[in-house]
Amino acid sequence: MDPFDRLHPGVQYHLANTLRWSGLRPTQAAAVEPVLAGSDVLVLAPTAGGKTEAAMFPLLSRMATEDWQGVSVLYVCPLRALLNNLQPRIDGYCRWLGRTAAVWHGDVTQGQRKKILAERPDVLLTTPESLESMLVSTKVDPRVLFSGLRAVVVDEIHAFAGDDRGWHLLAVLERLARITEHPLQRIGLSATVGNPAELLEWLQGSFRGRAASVVDPAVEPSSAPDITVDYVASLTNAAKVIAALHAGEKRLVFVDSRRQAEELAASLRELDIETYVSHSSLSAAERRRSEAAFAEARDTVIVATSTLELGIDVGDLDRVIQIGSTRTVASFLQRLGRTGRRPGTTRNCLFLCLDDEGLLLATGMLQRWAGGWVEPVTAPPHPRHIAAQQLLALCLQQHRVGTTEWTSWWGDLAVFDSSAPQIVEFLISEGYFETDGPFLHIGPEAERRFGRRYFSDLTAVFTAPPEFIVLAGRQEIGTIGTEVLTEKVDGPRLLLLGGRSWKVTHVDWDRRRCFVEPTDDGGKAKWSGLPGGLSYEVARGMREVLLGATPAGVTFTSRASTMLNELRAGFADTVAADGTIVYLPGGSAGRWWTWAGTAANRTLQASLPDVVDPRQRIDEKSIRLLPGVTAAEFSQALSGVQWRAPDVDANALRGLKFSAALPPELAEHTLAARLGDIPHARDVVAEKRSIVRSGG
Structure with missing residues (x-):
């Protein structure tokens, strides 16, 4: 049967007569069957590829044919502005069938919220943080509001999955599933990603094994961009x-x-x-x-x-x-x-x-x-700080939690690992929880740290790698990512920003301000100011270009071509097609041109302390070696490398949200694991190396 014909007659009518569509787009057509079947689905399409309609048309059809009542569909977005933008469109589709859609986020007034609670819309558009707020609110009964919930649509899922907001969202969806007492159909909408099957499995949370389908139909290529x-x-x-x-x-x-x-x-x-x-x-x-x-x-x-x-x-x-x-x-x-x-x-x-x-x-x-490559979307490892936040949020939601009952709320979701009992014990010992027989209650330390405005700090927005504003006096120099301030250094911490060297004099972790003063130290290296560093794959792409490759389908102006040729000449001695270049100039510091990406280079620095200089700003291209390292010493160090995560500054843990609710060693391990890249560091060590004993 044609997918169009499988939709509810009311949807078909308005597609033809209101939207004047002659049919569905390939992505929308391919999504009809799995969504109608109740499968978990990941829909992939470019921006403006009709992903919202691919999810909503079959969901509205199910809503009508199965007589869903109340808030039956949650539509989750990463941005309030995107919710505001989508709500009129989705509400218009809902009204085709006599249904409604409303938005709930931090800008929505109390009057509007009361109306939503009194006249529950069929589709509720929200953010994960607002969803969390609903679960813990004294003014919302989630068992009533979500009693009819059947499906969750996660828009721009790639924007969630790559950072802690994704783990937070999954943990909240697990709690919702326990409240509704049945699994929720999960539909993710995404731009092209490099690992769709893994992303869909991640979206399923503890309900892996349910029927699941990636919707990514082949589309006739348009003209080349x-x-x-x-x-x-x-x-x-x-x-x-x-x-x-x-x-x-x-x-x-x-x-x-x-x-x-x-x-x-x-x-x-x-x-x-x-x-x-x-x-x-x-x-x-x-x-x-x-x-x-x-x-x-x-x-x-x-x-x-x-x-x-x-x-x-x-x-x-x-x-x-x-x-x-x-x-x-x-x-x-x-x-x-x-x-x-x-x-x-x-x-x-x-x-x-x-x-x-x-x-x-x-x-x-x-x-x-x-070359057709796109980054895989991978969730950050060891989200133990989110586990601590979720335990406290569950206690707010339920008012009290049994000391053994909490484990049933999240199944085997990877937010919780073998360290979970240790986290619970820490929360009790530090006063975040109080015990009353077999029950846990919110304790005075949780009230002190997170209790303002009914624990709004506990449900506040999670952000991807936070940025710090760099200030020299009152002058804003620019912004830097957390990792610039988290790497362990001996001596003063030096930043290279805006083409100048700066010495860090003070870091205000709570307000995310970094105060600096000018310094002549720091060498000639340039700091791009880009948070998070560069990946192994992109760094290797840069190396391929320096070796003479030119990306197909890209036009370079004469100015760009001239500069690119100058770059190739300037970096000619740092790249080789069959391995890496190591400069060992004798008594002075050598340099290893790895082109391995920032995280892998951090791992190499941490794992090779006998030959790599610990006092340096790590970039994606190279690593400075200790003065006087010989070729034999370098080879011996690599042959016996013991892999370890990068060191982190203890003060930096304050920049990891909710880290105060973790045992310090777990918080440090969490942050350290996120700074490195052992797999690609291994690849670099396994490559052929060309030793150059002068220059560099």
């Missing part, structure tokens, strides 16, 4: 290029920092270009004003950080421009997918590289993209 790389040397020059190109078109420009967004927008306005800004430091209301004005305009530019990478609708775009480069192929695909949506238009992205490092990164990343 127009990808151009240019080298412009400065943000001022980038503004001039943007102003000169594509007059009369709507342009979305991505930058890597809030400061860069503001500076570029100011330069464009000085050139009389109508310009709007969107970044996380602006208020939600200001961002919405910018996005709405941009959506209605034509000859205009909006400068944004990753806030506009996900599927928030800002109207039909003509061009995407990237200042510098994305760190991942997945992020590039998200941004590329913002264009080419109108018939007769082509997907496009123009890279405007500001320095040689940005050009090398862009070319290496595009080399991976051209």
Whole structure:
């Protein structure tokens, strides 16, 4: 039977007469059967590929034919703005069948919440944090609100799964399943990922083994995207290029920092270009004003950080421009997918590289993209701090928890491992829990740390690698990722940011401020300011480019080609097609050009203390060796390597949310495991090495 014919007649009618569709898109058609069958599903499609409809049309059909009542579908998104954007559309689909959809997040008023509780919508759009708040609220009875819950749709699941918000979401869904007393159908919507089967299994949580299906139909390839790389040397020059190109078109420009967004927008306005800004430091209301004005305009530019990478609708775009480069192929695909949506238009992205490092990164990343590679989405290891948070949240939800009962709420979800009993004992010993016979109650330490505004700190937003603002006096220099401050160092901690060296004088972990003063120490290395470092695969893509490869399907301007040739000449002595290069210049410090990515290089530094200098800023390209290391000593160290995770600064544990509710050794182990990459470090050690005894 044609998938269209399997949908409820009311849905069919409105598809034909309201939307004027002649049929379903391939992704939507392929999703009908597994969703109607109640299977867990992962739907893969580019931005604007119709993923929301692929989930909602068959769910609405089930809702009607099976007479679901009350809140029967949860629609979870990572961003409030995305929820606000989707709600009118989903509510419109619901009203085809006399149903409704409402949104619940931190900006929703108490009056609106009371209405939702009194007149339960059929679809509730929310964030994981708001869902958690509902479960622990004294004003919401989750057993009533979710008594009819049957399915959960997780939009932009790749944005959740790669950090702790994903673990938090899974843990909350496990508690919901116990409240409703039956498994919930789970439907994930995602852009292209490198490991869809594993991502779907992760989404199933402790209910692995249920029927599951990845929906990723082959789609007729559209015209090849127009990808151009240019080298412009400065943000001022980038503004001039943007102003000169594509007059009369709507342009979305991505930058890597809030400061860069503001500076570029100011330069464009000085050139009389109508310009709007969107970044996380602006208020939600200001961002919405910018996005709405941009959506209605034509000859205009909006400068944004990753806030506009996900599927928030800002109207039909003509061009995407990237200042510098994305760190991942997945992020590039998200941004590329913002264009080419109108018939007769082509997907496009123009890279405007500001320095040689940005050009090398862009070319290496595009080399991976051209080869058809996309990052696998992997959840961060050992989310023990989330286990501690969940135990406290469950106690708030249930008011008291049996000392053995808690294990039944999460099944074998990987948030909880063999350390869980140790975490419970720590929570009791430190006063987070009080015991009353066989029961646990919220204790005074939990009240002190998390109790403000009825434990809103316990349900507050989890963020991907948090950034710290770097301040020299009152001047904001830029931002850095947590890992820059977590690596263990001897002596002063030095940062390389904005082309200058800085010595850290104080870190305010609670407010995420890093105070510095100028220093002449720190060497000549450049620090790109990109949080999280670069992966092994992208670093190897950069090496391939330096060895002469050029990403297929990418146009380089003459300026970019000239700079790329200079890069190849400058790095010629650091790359080899059949292995790695090790410089051992005698009495001075040597250097090992691994091209292994930041995390693998951290692991090599931690695991080879006899030959690797512990006092250095680790990047993706190379590692500085201790002065005087000989070839024999180097080879001996590698032959007997004992793998270990990178060291972390004890103060850095305060930057791991809820780490205070963990035994210190578990918190340190959690953070350390996330900084390294043992598998790729092993690969590098196993490679052939060419020893050069001078230079470097």
